[in-house]
Each structure stands twice: as structure tokens, then as C-alpha cells.
Amino acid sequence: MNKFPVIPCSFRLLSIGSYVELIENKGRDRLLSGGRVLHAHLVTSGIVRWTRIAAKLVTFYVECGKVADARKVFDGMPKRDISGCVVMIGACARNGYYQESLDLFKEMNNEGLKLDAFIVPSLLKASRNLLYHEFGKMVHCRVLKCSFESDAFIVSSLIDMYSNFGELGNAKKVFDDLGEHDLVVFNAMISGYANNRQSDEALSLIKDMKLLGIKPDIITWNALLSGFAHTGNEEQVSEILEMMCLEGHKPDVVSWTSIISGLVHNFQNGKAFDAFKQMLTHGLYPNSATITTLLPACTTLANVKHGKEIHGYSVVTGLEDHGFVRSALLDMYGKCGFISEAMILFRKTPKKTTVTFNSMMFCYANHGLSDKAVELFNQMEDTGEKLDHLTFTAILTACSHAGLTDLGQKLFHSMQSKYRINPRLEHYACMVDLIGRAGKLVEAYEMIKAMQMEPDLFVWGALLGACRNHGNVELARIAAKHLAELEPENSGNGLLLSSLYANAGSWESVVGMKKMIKKKKFRRFLASSWVETV
DNA sequence: ATCTTGTTTC
Incomplete structure (x- = not known):
């Protein structure tokens, strides 16, 4: 680990194939600095002029998060033909730079290059991940127009995209049409x-393929494993593990990562770490x-120690440069309260994505640094990054924490009119908090009434909180009523309402509330928190 | 050269 690639003496150059292997040998050469040394050598020796070599360098730089450097190599490629674009766009789409890959495609399109069957899977992957339903379907139309519909690479990408959109019917149709x-x-x-969550259908397809004489491979089993792991059904996961072992497939890094991911998503952090240790005892090494997968488990444990260990491992293996x-890492440090660490990581990220910006904005918003959050938001708009x-x-949370009422309202409006994003419950909760904080309680209540969906406890909670601060008993009563329905076991809301009555001098109501609280045997739980020392 | 398994922000 942490070794520079072996640079051969310039008198005896290696074969092109060996160089390809050198660049591809990520285990040893992943380190960005090592790759740069190799790149320099390839430039001075003129080998970089080989398309195969340049293509590998492009991929290498994208994997290290250096999209701009990849772009430079791409632009310097002697023949800028379609295969170069395939590599550049594909590398971006595989490494989370979805918007970048689509922008590149548009650029290519403007230069008059025709849609190529090799490009399509990458476009579908980007659409799948950005949830660009319309664009994805447009690509599908062009696939039909170009008669690419029996290309297995394209069909599998289409199925994958529609499944991720939740449009299983369309996925099945593409599958059946082949x-x-x-x-x-x-x-x-x-x-x-x-x-x-259609495990029966998945299992019956396995039977179908076996009947056709196609043997399930490790990817088939891992697909099942991942689906079941996320439903939190640990028994089913064990069954699949047994089945795959019987068929001669040992769990690999992907299998273990699926298991860990399922446990983390089901709030089983302790078990997730156990699984991770088990993976290590099997001689498998963690990858990006x-x-x-494991880093989010370090944020909810309020334990930055594991996170720092993982960070150390990432630095040594060069994985720290990987976009995801x-x-x-940034999010983990932000959640653990290490804001400056998060800021350093943000600054060190050359190609920032929507996720990078969002994570940093949440960090600022949750730590009361609203100005910084607003600054980032403006930066995002200026650079044309996709806002989701x-x-x-994140930005509405920041606005509500800082009492930036006008800005918040302006942004809430532009979210719908300019960016066509439908407000969700959490957006409404922010807005009710924001408007309520400014004392416009009736306006806040009107907003709740105009909502297209059922308000949840965060929305009503925001109204109740605002009523307490501004002493509006009437609306508080309404909010408290809804809260009592939504979470009858929570005594906090009742207490809040009673303190509000007290402030309003309505002592009879206070006595009534306290009686009710007593009758329902509500208990006040002592709040506590802890942080482990590092 | 492109595809299917695992991955980050709520």
C-alpha cells in the first residue's frame, strides 16, 4: 500500500499492455500522486498519445475525483472520436458525476456527434440516479428509433433505470419485449x-433462468442479498447466503457490503460493525x-473514533479521493461536530456534486452557520449544479434557524416555480417554523390548510412551538389536538400547551391539562446525551 | 469503448 508505481527506466519502455495494467492496478497505484508520476512519465515518453493509454488515464482521474484532470487528458486525445467520449462519459456516470456526464453528452451532441449505442447505457445510468424520468424516456425513444432495442447492454440498463424509478411495469415490458x-x-x-420488495417474483425468475440452462452467478445472488438485506429480514439473508454457498459461490466484498448496508439502514449499527469484522476475518478488504456504507454508522453512534479509523484507512489506500x-467522510465529521474537518474536506473536493453541496449545507444549517449555508446555495445556483x-x-432549515423569513419564502417559491420541485412534508415544516417565528401565525396556519398532503407531527409541532412563543392560545389548541392524535404517547405537547395556558393566565385550563396528563399516566422522560471522548 | 450486484446528503 502507499507505493509509487514502478516507473521503468526510460531506455527500456514497457509494452502498451503493461502500462494499461499499471494504470488499472488500482490496489497499488490508486494513490493520486503515484498516478501523476506515471502520467508524467507517459507524457515525456510520448506513450500518452496512444488512445488506449489516454482512456485509462481518463478513468483513473475520474475515479480519484479529478474530473477536470480527466477532461484535460480527454481534450488532449489525438483523435477525439466517439470512443473517447464513451470512456469519459462512462467514467463520470459510474462514479457519481451524473450531471457532468449528461452535460458532456449535450456538448458532444452540439458538436454533431451521433448517438452511439455505447453511450446509451451511461446516459441511462445518469438519468436513473438523478431521477430524470423524462430524459430517460427520451433516450429510450431514441433507442427505439435507432433500433438498438435488442442490444443487451442497453436493455439491462433500461430495466435497471425503470426499476429504480419504481416503474416495474415498464421494466418488465422491456424485459418481455426482448x-x-x-x-x-x-x-x-x-x-x-x-x-x-417482490422477492417471490425474483425467486421465480431464478427458476426460469435455470430452466433455460443459465446458471445464476455471484451477481444474481448478490442482487437477491441486497434486496432482502434492505427489508431487514435477517433470516432471509441467511437463507440466501446458504443457497449461494451450496451453488459454489462464496460471499465477496459486494455481498458483505450489502449485508452491512442493510443493517445500517435498519439501525443495527452494532451488528453492522460485527459483519464488517467478520468480512475482514474472511480475508476480504473494504473498498470505496x-x-x-460504514461511515454513516459512525455518525449515529456519536462516535467519531471508528470514523477516524476509516478515514485513516481511506488515506492510506487512496480511497479518500473517491467522490462517494x-x-x-464530510457528512460524518459534520454530524460529529467537527465542522472545520468537514470544511477542509469540502475545500479539498475538486469536483463537487449535489451531494457534496447538500452535505456541507446540512452541516452549516445544523450548526447555526446560516450565512455560510446561504453562500453555498448561491454558489450552487451559479455553477449550475442540480438542486434537489x-x-x-437544507437551505430552508438554515433560513428558519436564522429567522431569514423573506429569503426563505422567496426560495420556497422558486423551488416550485423555477426548479419544479414539489414541496414535501419537511419543507412545509421548515416554512411553518419560519413564518411562525416571524409571528405570522394565521399565515402559517393557512399554509398548513392549503397543503396537498396530510401534515405530520413536525408540521404541527412547528406551529405549536410558534404559538407558544407568540402566545396564541387558540391556534395552539388546534395544533395540540392534531399532535395528540398523531402521537398520543408523547406528553411533551400537552406540557407545552399547559405552559402556554399559564402564560396566558388561563389557570383553569392549566389545571385541566395537568389533570389530563396525570390521568393518562404520562411520564416525563429525562433527556440525556453523551459524547465519547476521542 | 457501453450493461447487471454493493456505496454518500433526508
């Missing part, structure tokens, strides 16, 4: 079912995906 199914297409469909790892619903949750 006459002959190979292993990859089966795997895509099985994964779609598994991820949409394993690390990104970087944003997970979480961007607005």
Missing part, C-alpha cells in the same frame, strides 16, 4: 424485483463502497 434473455438481463430484472467516500429536494430542505 426475445432472448442472457444472464445480465436476467440479473437486471431480478435486481429490479428484489429492490422493489464498503467504506461509504469524500462526501460520506434535499438542497431545499
